[in-house]
Amino acid sequence: MTPLQLFCQQLANGLTLGAIYALIALGYTMIYGVIQLINFAHGELFMVGAYVALTLVLLSSAGPLPSGIPWWMTLLVCGLGSMAAAGMLGAAIERFAYRPIRHAPRLNALITAIGMSFFLQNALMLLYGATDRHFPNPIPLTRWEVGGVTVTLMQLVVWAASGLLMVGLQLLVMSTKLGMAMRATAQDLKACALLGIPVDRIIATTFVIGSAFAAMGGMLFGLHYGTINFHDGYLMGLKAFTAAVLGGIGNIPGAMVGGLVLGLLEGLGAGYLSSQWKNVFAFLILVVLLLFKPRGLLGERVADRA
Amino acid sequence: MLKLEEVEAGYGRTSCLHGISLEVREGEIVVLLGANGAGKTTTLMTISGLVAIRGGAVTFQGTTLSGMAAAELVGLGISHVPEGRRILPRLTIQENLELGAYLRRDRAAIRLDLARVCELFPILAERRRQLAGTLSGGEQQMLAIARGLMARPKLLLLDEPSLGLAPKLVSAIFDAIKRMNEEGITLLLVEQNAYRSLQIAHRGYVLETGRVVLADTAARLAQNPRVKAAYLGG
Numbered sequence: 001m002t003p004l005q006l007f008c009q010q011l012a013n014g015l016t017l018g019a020i021y022a023l024i025a026l027g028y029t030m031i032y033g034v035i036q037l038i039n040f041a042h043g044e045l046f047m048v049g050a051y052v053a054l055t056l057v058l059l060s061s062a063g064p065l066p067s068g069i070p071w072w073m074t075l076l077v078c079g080l081g082s083m084a085a086a087g088m089l090g091a092a093i094e095r096f097a098y099r100p101i102r103h104a105p106r107l108n109a110l111i112t113a114i115g116m117s118f119f120l121q122n123a124l125m126l127l128y129g130a131t132d133r134h135f136p137n138p139i140p141l142t143r144w145e146v147g148g149v150t151v152t153l154m155q156l157v158v159w160a161a162s163g164l165l166m167v168g169l170q171l172l173v174m175s176t177k178l179g180m181a182m183r184a185t186a187q188d189l190k191a192c193a194l195l196g197i198p199v200d201r202i203i204a205t206t207f208v209i210g211s212a213f214a215a216m217g218g219m220l221f222g223l224h225y226g227t228i229n230f231h232d233g234y235l236m237g238l239k240a241f242t243a244a245v246l247g248g249i250g251n252i253p254g255a256m257v258g259g260l261v262l263g264l265l266e267g268l269g270a271g272y273l274s275s276q277w278k279n280v281f282a283f284l285i286l287v288v289l290l291l292f293k294p295r296g297l298l299g300e301r302v303a304d305r306a
Numbered sequence: 307m308l309k310l311e312e313v314e315a316g317y318g319r320t321s322c323l324h325g326i327s328l329e330v331r332e333g334e335i336v337v338l339l340g341a342n343g344a345g346k347t348t349t350l351m352t353i354s355g356l357v358a359i360r361g362g363a364v365t366f367q368g369t370t371l372s373g374m375a376a377a378e379l380v381g382l383g384i385s386h387v388p389e390g391r392r393i394l395p396r397l398t399i400q401e402n403l404e405l406g407a408y409l410r411r412d413r414a415a416i417r418l419d420l421a422r423v424c425e426l427f428p429i430l431a432e433r434r435r436q437l438a439g440t441l442s443g444g445e446q447q448m449l450a451i452a453r454g455l456m457a458r459p460k461l462l463l464l465d466e467p468s469l470g471l472a473p474k475l476v477s478a479i480f481d482a483i484k485r486m487n488e489e490g491i492t493l494l495l496v497e498q499n500a501y502r503s504l505q506i507a508h509r510g511y512v513l514e515t516g517r518v519v520l521a522d523t524a525a526r527l528a529q530n531p532r533v534k535a536a537y538l539g540g
Contacts, residue, residue: 177408184394184405191392194354196380196409196457 005148010271011264016155016224018263019162023217024240025247025255026169027210033186033250034206035102040113041093042214043237044120045086047230049215050222051128052082054135061136071138075219079161082219083212090211091204099200117237124230132229135222158220165213166256172209173252182206186250214240235279242286248299257297307332307367307492308353308384308461314361315352322348324516325362330461335483335493337503337524339537340513346496347389349513350463353494354386355379366461381409385459389466389496391450395439399430402438402449406456416456423452426482444475451482461492468499480506500537504528512537 001009024046031039056078060069097116101108142153173179185192185202192199221236222228243262247254262282269281289296308330316322322345330336338346351357353364355376364371366382376386385406394402403423407416424431427448433441438449447467454462464483468476476499484506487493497503504510504524512520512533520530527533 177404180397180401180405181408184397184401187394187396188392190356191388191394192405193376194356194380194386194388194392195405195453196377197405198377 001148006271007268008147008149010267012149012151012155013271014264014267015260016158016263017266018260019158020217020220020224020236020259021240021243021263022256022259023162023165023213023220024236025243025259026166026252027214028241028244029247029249029252029255030182030206030210032244033252034182034189034203035098035109036106037098037109037113038241039210040110040237041116041120042210043233043235043240044117044124045090045093045211045233046214046218046221046236046240047124047228047233048089048120049082049086049211049218050135050228050232051124051133051218051230052085052215053078053219054128054133054222054228056081057136057138061138071140074138075157075223079216079219082215086215086218087208087212090207094204094207099203117234121230121233128230130230132227135226135228137223137226139223154224158224161216161220165216169209169213169252178202178205239279239282242282245286245296246289248296251296251298254296254298261297308494309365310349310353310362311365312362313349313352313359313364315348315357315359317357321360322516323352326513326516326518327362328511328518328521330492330494332460332492333487333490334509335487335495335507337495337497337500337507337510338513339497339500339503339510339527339533341536343515344513345516346513347465348516350386350388350465350494350496353379354384354463356386377409380457380459383458383460384463385454385457385461386463387450387454387465387467389469391443391446393438393441393446393449393453395437397438398435399438399441399449400434402453403430403456406453407458409457415458419456419458423455426455426485427452444471444478447471447475447479448482451479455486455491459491461494462486463494463496465496466498467495468497468502476502500533501528504538 024042027042028039031037060074093116097112098109101112139154139157144151173182181197181202184197185199189199239262240259243258244255246262247258262285265285266278266281270278310326310328312325312327314321314323314325326349338349340346348357352359355374359372366384369382371379403420407419410416429445430449430452438446441449451464451467467479471479480502483493495503495507504527507524510522510524510527511518520527520532522530
């Protein structure tokens with residue numbers, strides 16, 4: 001393998017991980033955007049998504065469904081199902097845990113989020129057990145050699161799914177009325193209420209979308225690694241949070257860029273130095289960034305003249 | 307059209323309004339005068355649902371408003387242009403205006419209204435694609451009023467529209483208020499500039515520490531020795 005081929009291979013691997021980080025990071029950044037809360041339970045919604053997808057994959061391979069369904073159909077159903085489940089859970093968390101304390105000091109909400117994270121993590125452990133669970137992968141093991149670089153069908157699925165969702169989100173946010181209301185709510189909640197924008201509903205919608213994206217990340221994570229564990233959400237959540245800060249918290253394109261950059265750096269670090277150190281790279285990036293560019297890569301504000 | 311009867315309201319444990327009664331009739335411009343802290347802004351916020359009503363009643367065209375959320379009141383036809391303008395700086399001027407019509411579904415009429423407010427404030431038409439945060443203070447005030455109009459209100463509440471503006475822009479704002487009124491919008495106005503606002507208003511109220519101490523036609527208020535001494539510089 002030539003050095004260039006090795007580099008491209010690590011790039012492909014890093015891009016896969018980065019796409020998953022980006023999906024999770026989007027939820028952090030959108031929720032922070034509308035209510036200035038770091039939703040520490042977000043990593044657990046990612047895990048809920050992974051487990052719901054696992055349940056659906058097991059159901060579809062083991063039983064009532066007729067065999068002979070193409071693999072992508074199975075994946076589509078599992079993905080949509082886990083997105084819907086996590087989306088509803090996200091909305092419920094917002095309604096019953098965060099909304100009652102929206103006007104309380106910020107620390108209260110932060111502590112509530114951490115508590116919610118513990119609650120969900122332990123609920124998952126009770127439901128699915130504390131041991132690693134095998135995640136059966138319906139995607140065929142097809143692989144291609146492109147100029148000496150191996151690309152798997154699995155990787156293509158990750159890129160396509162996350163790419164589609166991100167393009168869709170960008171369209172929603174930038175060119176629909178709902179998206180405009182979301183951007184407005186992120187700037188001034190009270191002014192939006194005076195315009196007749198139903199801010200509670202906009203915030204709930206943000207939670208639904210963010211949680212659904214995390215769930216898709218969870219399913220792709222399970223498919224990619226082959227096993228999942230109830231506490232995987234902790235580290236993945238922290239990494240995705242790093243990605244969101246890297247891109248500039250509150251900034252949607254920033255979360256996408258941050259996720260991809262973090263994945264690429266981790267992939268390259270794992271390839272050239274040691275994969276044992278990849279978490280060190282991730283958090284070193286966070287520390288260095290906060291020192292020199294605390295608003296993140298794209299987190300620059302337009303001057304607000306009065 | 308709008309009626310406040312013995313309204314009490316406030317923040318936290320303190321009350322700011324101690325039984326305010328006033329009335330705005332259809333087609334009028336009514337001005338609230340008073341020193342800082344008299345309760346003018348709180349009165350507007352109570353009408354638009356940002357501050358909860360603790361006692362008394364607010365009715366708008368026969369509907370009791372107490373307990374309604376700010377967003378519902380927009381649907382009833384009350385638009386509030388708040389103190390400090392509260393435009394959305396990182397959205398374009400066009401987007402700010404479109405959000406003003408958030409609850410409306412009549413697309414064709416929205417487009418007409420967009421043209422109408424741009425005619426009222428031509429600077430907004432020129433800068434449609436610009437971020438609202440790049441506008442000057444006076445232009446932001448025009449945008450805030452225009453955005454309020456986009457909801458097609460029956461009653462427009464304006465809080466200190468001329469605050470901090472250059473004299474030329476103050477005139478432009480007052481001319482626009484007069485024109486809106488002639489086009490059929492009822493206005494309740496809070497203003498520091500008592501002289502200009504009594505010129506365009508039909509009636510006025512003077513507030514002191516959360517109570518109405520004077521109520522009269524604008525012409526008579528402008529002649530009232532107490533008003534002259536306190537707000538018109540002798």
